[in-house]
């Protein structure tokens with residue numbers, strides 16, 4: 001049998017290994033110089049004034065919520081078509097979570113549905129404090145529309161940009177402009193990896209300071225920020241209740257090394273995505289959306305098996321692909337249908353577009369080292385599975 005083709009795969013080369021081993025031989029394993037370098041490089045690449053590295057994107061989403069003062073009285077809205085962390089971060093703060101259904105074309109939070117829900121919430125005095133859009137697969141949400149709604153209805157924006165490292169919207173990098181805070185993930189399957197890791201970007205110096213406190217126990221040693229007179233050179237102050245959400249120098253060195261290959265990888269992913277578009281044309285599938293004003297980072301290439309056109313379901317196709325050694329996957333089980341969220345009062349049927357998308361969704365293998373030969377095998381296997389009906 002041919003070698004298993006995963007849906008995503010990290011790319012680790014000798015320069016990554018050298019970067020990591022040089023940290024292991026150095027004085028600092030954590031809280032050393034690689035972290036600041038990683039933050040500065042990431043900020044520059046994403047057009048952000050500030051970037052704060054954290055242990056993972058989930059931690060980043062949590063302290064992003066806290067930095068915007070999300071608490072037990074707050075309301076936070078997000079999309080059901082995401083990983084559970086996009087909503088859990090608000091629950092960590094004791095906030096009330098709600099969802100807005102997706103646009104079936106982009107699979108992102110639907111701006112019209114959001115506007116309708118905001119108008120209804122305004123009448124009941126239950127407007128959200130924060131909205132968390134997710135750039136699904138690295139295809140940016142309509143951030144102009146979202147910003148207009150944020151101004152009109154007075155909410156803050158945390159973008160979950162876990163898929164969107166290196167993505168662009170209207171000529172500018174995701175993470176630079178429209179959100180109060182943007183959160184990126186460096187989990188092994190994401191665009192770049194630090195093993196585990198995350199980054200929060202912002203244009204606000206004040207939010208940057210709050211994030212830095214929150215990621216490290218609420219403690220500062222910065223003499224300019226101290227509330228009391230220092231007792232001596234050892235002095236530090238805990239000014240708020242924070243966490244240990246720090247990244248290590250080992251991880252930061254890997255992330256920094258990976259960033260050097262980001263633009264090449266983005267091009268490789270885009271080329272593969274275009275080839276999928278070409279090769280899959282004519283099959284009973286709905287392909288990912290395109291837009292001239294976005295540069296997609298192509299974290300995922302997700303198709304939908306359109307049952308209307310052919311009498312075969314996603315389950316059968318999924319099994320046929322796996323049996324052929326192709327690591328297809330499904331993104332995402334709508335968050336509100338998870339048992340924990342059912343326990344909070346949500347029910348199947350609440351967000352039909354996300355649920356309909358989920359019934360049909362299939363993520364095909366996509367990573368920079370995927371060869372055209374492997375891609376042809378994926379396409380041939382998929383065509384066969386679809387035609388078998």
Ligand SMILES: *Cc1c(COP(=O)(O)O)cnc(C)c1O
Pocket residue numbers: 056057058059082083085086134160162163184185186187197198
């Ligand atoms: C991966 C992912 C996360 C969580 O990232 P971690 O770094 O694993 O904590 C959050 N949101 C989305 C959309 C993701 O894909």
